[in-house]
Structures are given as structure tokens and as C-alpha cells.
Amino acid sequence: MSHEGHEEEENMAAWLVSINTLKIQPFKLPPLGPHDARIRIKAVGICGSDVHYFKKMRNAHYVMKEPMVMGHECAGIIEEVGSEVKNVVPGDLVAIEPGISCSHCDLCKQGRYNLCPNMKFFASPPVHGSLANQIVHPANLCFKLPDNVSLEEGAMCEPLSVGVHACRRANIGPETNVLIMGAGPIGLVTMLSARAFGAPRIIIVDVDEHRLSVAESLGADETVKVSAKIEEVSEEVVEIQKAMRSRVDVSFDCAGFDKTMTTALSATRAGGKVCLVGMAQAQMTVPLTPAAAREVDVIGIFRYKNTWPLCLEFLRSGKIDVKPLITHRFRFSQKEVEEAFETSARGGNTIKVMFNL
Template sequence: MTNTEENEETNMAAWLLGIKNLQIQPYHLPPLGPNDVKVQIKALGICGSDVHHFKNMRVANFIVKKPMVIGHECAGIIKEVGSNVKSQAVGDRVALEPGISCQTCNLCKNGTYNLCKKMKFFGSPPTNGSLANQVVHPENLVFKLPDNVSLEEGAMCEPLSVGVHACRRANVTPDSKVLIFGAGPIGLVTMLAAHAFGASKVIIADIDDHRLSIAKDLGANGTVKVSTNLQDTDEDTEKIQKTMGDSIDISFDCVGFDKTMSTALNATRAGGKVCLVGLGRSQMTIPLVAAAAREVDVIGIFRYRNTWPLCIELLKTGKIDVKPLITHRYKFTQEDVEKAFETSARGGNAIKVMFNL
């Protein structure tokens, strides 16, 4: 038996078999291609989409129809390289960008590869994810980590990329005054990214006092506790504008409900921008005509593109510190996998739940 065969037989992964049914079982990797690397996964964070798959076996139109390895926020150590690999070496500590685009369609050729219709994305059905001992991944989607950036921070490049891409799309600049809806992981990394892009003022709105206190500790210039009444947009708009003290140039909705998007459109100044980041609802009823009459631009994002080098640089230079977002850590055992996903699904005090493999 070769070493490769032995590794493949003993490689284990967390398989999603049904609603709230995760089992650690063998995972036989595809062969290592000439442009691929084999990575021993060392750190992996649980994303909101992972929780949706765990609880519902679907996220929007992405439906789990057969057993699937879960997870995509990951970093690890290279164990083997393909024959053509030049930029990576065995032993390198790396962060992995989880989506493999076709690289041949017009979207890919134009640089918007995150919108590729043939995208194969870790842990998004039908593609297996990376909560495993080892995975095989293309060399060009693996990024070496500096010595002062930990593997956990490397895994956090994935959610941070969402915030960085959102700030790029909305063109956050040093004179931008920013509002963020949602003090969950994505809202918080969007806040960190907005500050790193130089935004002069960033406030966060949420319904939860604990998460708002975390946002304040992480550098929010102000926080607003909004109502749980889904119809109450006027009072929330007034609270937000009073807290901001200035007109809001850019709003990021990191929740994605009718109410949050409606309030964002109402609170943002004429000629400003609202960026929809969270996908809480597949359809919304929002005051779009009134916003259009004030020339409020509505933009959206889907995942990210070309963000890993910048994220790693922001972490390396200390312009962004994601370590405080990691609130819970678990091992890669059957018991801990179940506990970790239950903890993440409950929310509460959990921000980012991280596996140490």
C-alpha cells in the first residue's frame, strides 16, 4: 500500500447526512493534479450558511440532495504539491479561497469570477467542503500566511473577504459615514473592513445588546438598538439618524430582511448607497421607488473576488484584528462537531465558532 492510499483511507471528514445529522466518516480525496496542493486542514470556522445547511439542508436555492462534507472557512499546512506547483512548498502555512470557478466563461474572463455559474464552492451542494483532515485544492487558490498571522486568522480571511468585497463595491473612502445593520460575524467584519478603508464614522444597528457591546469594543463609533417590531421603520430611522449626527453615505444590510433593507433605504442620504450583504430573505417588499426618487443606489454582493492578498496584508500589518471574533473553539471529534454546530446555531454569545484540527 502506498502512502497516498493510506492517507486517503484514513482521511476523515464531517459529512452532513440529514437535518442536524453530522457524522465523521472517511473521505477519499480526488487525485492530486499537477497544479494542485494537498492541505492538512488545521483551522476551520463555522459560517452562517453552514448552519443553514445543518438546520435545513439548504441555503436559498442551494439544496443538499446527497451526503456532503461541510465547511469552507479554512486554513492549514501543505502536505503535498503537484508536479507543476512552483509558488507553494510542503510545510507552508496557507489560507484557502474556497471557490473554484471555470475560468473560461465571460464572467471569469472579465474578472467577476465570483459570479461564475459553474462555480464549485467548498460545502455548497453538490461540492464537498473542507471540514476534513485533508483536502486537495488548486495552487492559485491557496495563499501563504506570514509568520505573524495564525492559522485561525487565516481561516478568518474567508468571512473578512465578504466585508472587504462589500467595502470595495460600495467604494468606502476616508470621508464615508457608514451604517451597518447586523452585529453578527459578517456585520462585524464589514465594520472592521470599513474602518481599514478609512471610513470616518461607522455605526452598527442590531436588536441584541450583547452583540452591540461587542461591536462597540471592536471600534464602532456608535450603536443603535433597533426594535423587533418588523413594521417599525420610522422610529428606527430616527434613532439611527440621531446617533449618526451626520447624513449616512453608505449603508450595509448584513441581515437581509424587509425591515432592515427598508430602514437602510430610508436612513441613507439622497445620492448615497445601500449595499445588500445578508441574504435573510429570498424576496423582499421595500420602498424602492421612494429611494430611487432620492437617487439612492442599491447594490449587492455575492461572496467576493480577489480579496485574499488584501485580507492577509490587513492582518499582517495589524490594521484589522479578527482574533476577538473567535468566541468558541472545538476539536475535530464526533462529540465536538455536534456541540460546535449546536453552539453556532443557538447564536447567543457565539460570534465565530472555530475548529482546531
């Protein structure tokens, strides 16, 4: 298709119109600003938050009031750039960072732009997402893919960024033994990131046998199967510490339940750190006092900042391989969009569902 032809071709997107109802409908793009790029989207992954909107029209405190275009894990090809754009040219393959911060509030000025109160983030109401033929986005949030990194891997930079940001916040290095609670997509990218940051030993914990076998195949040193029962925390902590064969320096709770956080706080050594990544429960009740008395630092994370260049370098160098995480692939048709979201919502052996547009 020639560039001249794009005017006649209608841009289509996958809209969530009501609970469990997705429709491929026209999506009108804003005009191209001087610092923008128009991108033909080629790969989009489905995230847990997308599924929440699909099933409930809400996610945490974000509530959908009107139809919204889905999707925020994405990569594509630059079609057109604004007059001031220097970092990319038409034809470039790019991974896209989905959040636009205001860049002038205190948090943005301090470089903590992920905490910007005025963030416009793909597919967080009322902002439309990127599961569309084309989108317009600031060019400085488009990162050129290295030659040996595919568009699908480019889309995987978004979930991978969460793991990278968590590892930076928790200061992971060659001297930190890591415990990860939860072997879902985010637990797995956190594990891959911790390894790339040099963690010598990583133990991963889950209730699901299949997820643990995936974690093992991706390089976990050992896995521990646990129950969902809070009463069993103390014996499970003993088992986890035995599996570590050393002390647990940093724990990542990539699930976010009372039970997982309680386990992480108890299993981590005095003077260690617990990083809360998952958000299964809006509020938690955990034994903070005994952990604080052992000077265990509790840190939280929200999304990521300045992670795309490092993610792309990890993928380029082969330090991280995200390809095995992609378990299901779908095309961009009404039938397949519905099927893809149902597949992702069902869970089971699904890790990452990917659209190829």
C-alpha cells in the same frame, strides 16, 4: 508523521448525512493534478450557511440530495504540490479560497469570477467542503500566511472577504460615513473592513444588546438598538441619523429583512449607496421608489473576488484584528463536531465557532 506514511492513514471528514446528523467518515481524495496542492487542514470556521444545511439540508436555492462534507472557512499546511505549482511549497501555512471558478466564461474573463455560473464552492451541493484531515485544491487558491498571522486568522479570511468585497463594491474611503444593519459575524467583519478602508464614522444597528456591546468593543463609533417592528422605522431612522451626527453616505444591510433594508434605504442620504449583504429573506418588499427618487444606489454582493491578499495584509499590519470574533473552539472528534454545530446554531453569545484539527 512522515510524508511516506500518508498512504496508510485514512483521510476523515465531517459529513452531513441527514438533518441534524453529522458523522466523521472516510473521505477519499482525488489524485493530485499538476496545478493542485494537498493540504492538511488545521483550522475551520462554521458559517451561517453551514448551519442552514445542518438544520434544513438546504440553503437558499441549494438543496442537498446526498451526504456532503461540511466547511468552507479554512486554513492549513501544504503537504504536497503538483508538478506545475510555483506559489507554495510543502510546509507552507496557507489560507484557502474555497471557490473554483471555470475561468473561461464571460464573467470569469471580465474578472467577476465570483459570479461564474459553473463555480464549484466548498460545501455548496454537490461539492464537498473542507472539514477534513486533508483536501486537494488548486494551488492558486492557496495564499501563504505572513509570519505573524495564525492558522485560525487564516481561516477568518473567508468571512472577512465578504466585508472587504462589500466595501470595495460600495467604494468605502475616508469620506464615507457608514451605517451597518446587523451586528452578527458578517456585520462585524463589514465594520472592521470599513474601518480599514478609512471610514471615519461607523454606526451599527441591531436588536440584540450583547451583539451591540461586541460591536462597540470592536470599534463602532456608536450603536443603536432597534426593534423588529416595521412600524418603528421612521423614528429609528431619526435616531440613527442623530447618532451619525452627519449624513449616512453608505449603508450595509448585513441582515436582509424587509425592515433592515427599509431602514437602510430611508436613513441613507440622497445620492448615497445601500449595499445589500445579508440574505435572511429570499424576497423583500421595500420602499424603492422614494429611495430611487433621491438617487440612492442599491448594490448587491455575492461572496467576494480577489480579496485574500488584501485580507492577509490587513491582518499582518494589524489594521484588522479578527481574533476577538472567535468565541468558541472545538477539536475534530465525533462528539465535538456535533457540539460545535449545535453551539453555532444556538447563537446567543456565539460569534465564530472554530475547529482546531
